[in-house]
Amino acid sequence: MAKYSRVSGSVGLITLQNPPVNALSAAVRQGIVDTVERALSDPKVKSVVICGQNGIFCGGADIKEFGSNMSGPPLVPMIHAIEAANKPVVAAIEGSALGGGLELALGCHYRIAHSKARLGLPEVTLGLLPAAGGTQRLPRLIGVPAALDLITTGRHVTAAEALQLGVVDQVTDHSTVDAAVKFAQSVAGKPLDARRISTYPCPRPSDLDALFEGVMEKVRQSARGAIAPVACVQAVRAAATQPYTQGMEREKELMATLFTSGQARALQYCFFAQRAVSRWSMPNGARWDTSKPRPVHKAAVIGLGTMGRGITVALAQTGLSVIAVETQEKQLMEAKQAVSGMLERGAKRRGVAPALDRISYSRDIQAVADVDLVIEAVFEDMGLKKKVFQQLASICRPGTFLCTNTSALDVDHLASQTHNPELVVGMHFFAPAHVMKLLEVVYGPRSSPQAVATAMQLGKKMGKISVAVGNCPGFVGNRMLKPYMEQAFFLLEEGATPELVDRALEEFGFPMGVFRMSDLSGLDVGWRVRKGDGLSEPGAPSGQPARIRQGRRYSPLGDLLCEQGRFGQKTGRGWYQYNKPGSRVARSDPWLHSFLEGYRARHGLVARRIDNQEVLERCLYALINEGFRILEDGIAAGPEDIDMIYVFGYGWPRHRGGPMFYAGMVGLGKVLERLEHYHQAHPDVPYLKPCSLLWRLVASGSPPLHKWREVIKKLHSQL
Numbered sequence: 001m002a003k004y005s006r007v008s009g010s011v012g013l014i015t016l017q018n019p020p021v022n023a024l025s026a027a028v029r030q031g032i033v034d035t036v037e038r039a040l041s042d043p044k045v046k047s048v049v050i051c052g053q054n055g056i057f058c059g060g061a062d063i064k065e066f067g068s069n070m071s072g073p074p075l076v077p078m079i080h081a082i083e084a085a086n087k088p089v090v091a092a093i094e095g096s097a098l099g100g101g102l103e104l105a106l107g108c109h110y111r112i113a114h115s116k117a118r119l120g121l122p123e124v125t126l127g128l129l130p131a132a133g134g135t136q137r138l139p140r141l142i143g144v145p146a147a148l149d150l151i152t153t154g155r156h157v158t159a160a161e162a163l164q165l166g167v168v169d170q171v172t173d174h175s176t177v178d179a180a181v182k183f184a185q186s187v188a189g190k191p192l193d194a195r196r197i198s199t200y201p202c203p204r205p206s207d208l209d210a211l212f213e214g215v216m217e218k219v220r221q222s223a224r225g226a227i228a229p230v231a232c233v234q235a236v237r238a239a240a241t242q243p244y245t246q247g248m249e250r251e252k253e254l255m256a257t258l259f260t261s262g263q264a265r266a267l268q269y270c271f272f273a274q275r276a277v278s279r280w281s282m283p284n285g286a287r288w289d290t291s292k293p294r295p296v297h298k299a300a301v302i303g304l305g306t307m308g309r310g311i312t313v314a315l316a317q318t319g320l321s322v323i324a325v326e327t328q329e330k331q332l333m334e335a336k337q338a339v340s341g342m343l344e345r346g347a348k349r350r351g352v353a354p355a356l357d358r359i360s361y362s363r364d365i366q367a368v369a370d371v372d373l374v375i376e377a378v379f380e381d382m383g384l385k386k387k388v389f390q391q392l393a394s395i396c397r398p399g400t401f402l403c404t405n406t407s408a409l410d411v412d413h414l415a416s417q418t419h420n421p422e423l424v425v426g427m428h429f430f431a432p433a434h435v436m437k438l439l440e441v442v443y444g445p446r447s448s449p450q451a452v453a454t455a456m457q458l459g460k461k462m463g464k465i466s467v468a469v470g471n472c473p474g475f476v477g478n479r480m481l482k483p484y485m486e487q488a489f490f491l492l493e494e495g496a497t498p499e500l501v502d503r504a505l506e507e508f509g510f511p512m513g514v515f516r517m518s519d520l521s522g523l524d525v526g527w528r529v530r531k532g533d534g535l536s537e538p539g540a541p542s543g544q545p546a547r548i549r550q551g552r553r554y555s556p557l558g559d560l561l562c563e564q565g566r567f568g569q570k571t572g573r574g575w576y577q578y579n580k581p582g583s584r585v586a587r588s589d590p591w592l593h594s595f596l597e598g599y600r601a602r603h604g605l606v607a608r609r610i611d612n613q614e615v616l617e618r619c620l621y622a623l624i625n626e627g628f629r630i631l632e633d634g635i636a637a638g639p640e641d642i643d644m645i646y647v648f649g650y651g652w653p654r655h656r657g658g659p660m661f662y663a664g665m666v667g668l669g670k671v672l673e674r675l676e677h678y679h680q681a682h683p684d685v686p687y688l689k690p691c692s693l694l695w696r697l698v699a700s701g702s703p704p705l706h707k708w709r710e711v712i713k714k715l716h717s718q719l
């Protein structure tokens, strides 16, 4: 839909109408074609302005239409017709001009933007490229290096940067449409030849080959197997080396490959899943749209270790007043310095003033008496956390939400230390808490919908992807990590090396394999948890074989390394060796290899050849199987929740959509068959036993992911 009107006597005003973002649906494209034709054929109209309704120009092609039968006029000829028009066409850009929206604007002869507008070609983030001439027009307009930056990263630029780059001609603080109409009147009748970007020669940097080789290398490294960024570079190269028409052909050809790719499906799924997780629900029927959050103006953080410092920074940057409590004087002074440093660096990056004065520090927990919400972030020890919760319950004024940043401990048990367990939820941040996008909001059986809604809203304000999940050991993310890591340990026992396992996972797209990641986060973290679970004891406990614990196969490899003081990067030794403690460059460690050989010999294990496929199937399918169990248990409301937790918190490659989406892509039948195969080979590993939901889904014909909830509902109703 596009509305047409004539304003100021001689300006045809075309308003795109498709809430909420005026996406270029078939109806909108048809509307543009019709209204442009009308404006061009009306002798009273001397110039044309295109704008969007409700303060947003256009959010690009309608992503919901991808994959369906795409009818309606195609974008490329529509934009060509605008560019070829014999009356000046001005784009009035408010809000956003993204993807096809910016391509439409690039087809116009002039672009005027509001100072608060954002512009960009984010198609790469959806597994695509700007295929409505964006890869050909943008480099002609702003040069190859700047176009490569925008197109391969998909980043949005401010109006000020767009003006500086030459993407827009004018920026206004006032009504963009009024400015555009005035401008359109002033250019009516003027020659347009110099305003048609497709006719511009593309600037050719002298070092063209070196430039493209360098960019391609950089893109390949950061893309971690994603194909769209590479195609974007190829399309811009065509702009720089071929005439416009041939460049357009190349753009179309590359888009055809991307458009039907699994990666594009995965990335577009992530786009919608990221938004879907904010529409949370709880097994008791409480939901996002019927639960009202309470405003939080003042918050407190208890415990200023690594996590507490990051949470303090995240809260202060959101504009809240924060009381940061640390009882140890030395820790408090160190924390104060560290927090100020983080705030100052963040503010410098964003060009704003650091929020130093929003934080007050105290050694006395009584200081939190009048806050709206407390986040406890003390050491991961149930005894200590219980004590803190008991104190908070007696100090805080009635109605204060009490949240814990535990990564695995029982939120309900902590809630039971207070008089108002309905006010308690988990807020599980990921390190570094001011940087990482994921927040697991953990509700217990007694958490009130309002407490969940408040934590979810606070997370959103902090710029987090907040996912509401139920309370169980490890919640969602860490619970699924357990079978994944367990398989990695077993693979070492059976003949793999950390390098082999990590390479397979990194080639899959993880930024770091399981062992490099474990070295980074510290091997002692898992050791402490296993000790707490009664698993890790030096030697075999009470007559059990060394590799059996609690009746199931167990690998003590991680414990043995910890017993040697090998805690990973911080000690300079772990699954790899490092130049010095704290160094980040992992090197293969001959000691570790002979240690593994000795271990296998001691336990009568014969090393066999393990390939990438086995590494991926065993590690990932075990993790996915646990994901299905989590859905079965109602700990996550839907597969999107699990996928977003893995994409935003655990480095799962976004172009593979998250573990549950990936299972659907591989085929649920295949995942089931391989799990069965591995479970038969390792009957003492319960994590490899396919769970009943997976069986049920396969028996129901492996429905697409958006239909899984129906199968889960049926399963629950039969339990």
Ligand SMILES: CCCCCCCC/C=C\C=C\CC(=O)SCCNC(=O)CCNC(=O)[C@H](O)C(C)(C)COP(=O)(O)OP(=O)(O)OC[C@H]1O[C@@H](n2cnc3c(N)ncnc32)[C@H](O)[C@@H]1OP(=O)(O)O
Residues within 6 Å of the ligand: 020, 021, 023, 058, 059, 060, 061, 062, 063, 064, 075, 096, 098, 099, 100, 101, 122, 123, 126, 128, 129, 130, 131, 132, 255, 256, 259, 272, 275, 276
């Ligand atoms: C065989 C070969 C075939 C070749 C065919 C080629 C045909 C294609 C040719 C050209 C293709 C062009 C490609 C594109 O244009 S792809 C789209 C590029 N645009 C984007 O990536 C922008 C996406 N949107 C955003 O970044 C934001 O939504 C933003 C516009 C900045 C607004 O942000 P905010 O105010 O925070 O609002 P939300 O993000 O929550 O969005 C509100 C709801 O709107 C839905 N939405 C947003 N954008 C789109 C879109 N482009 N299409 C459809 N729907 C969109 C979003 O999902 C929210 O919906 P809901 O409220 O239901 O969650």
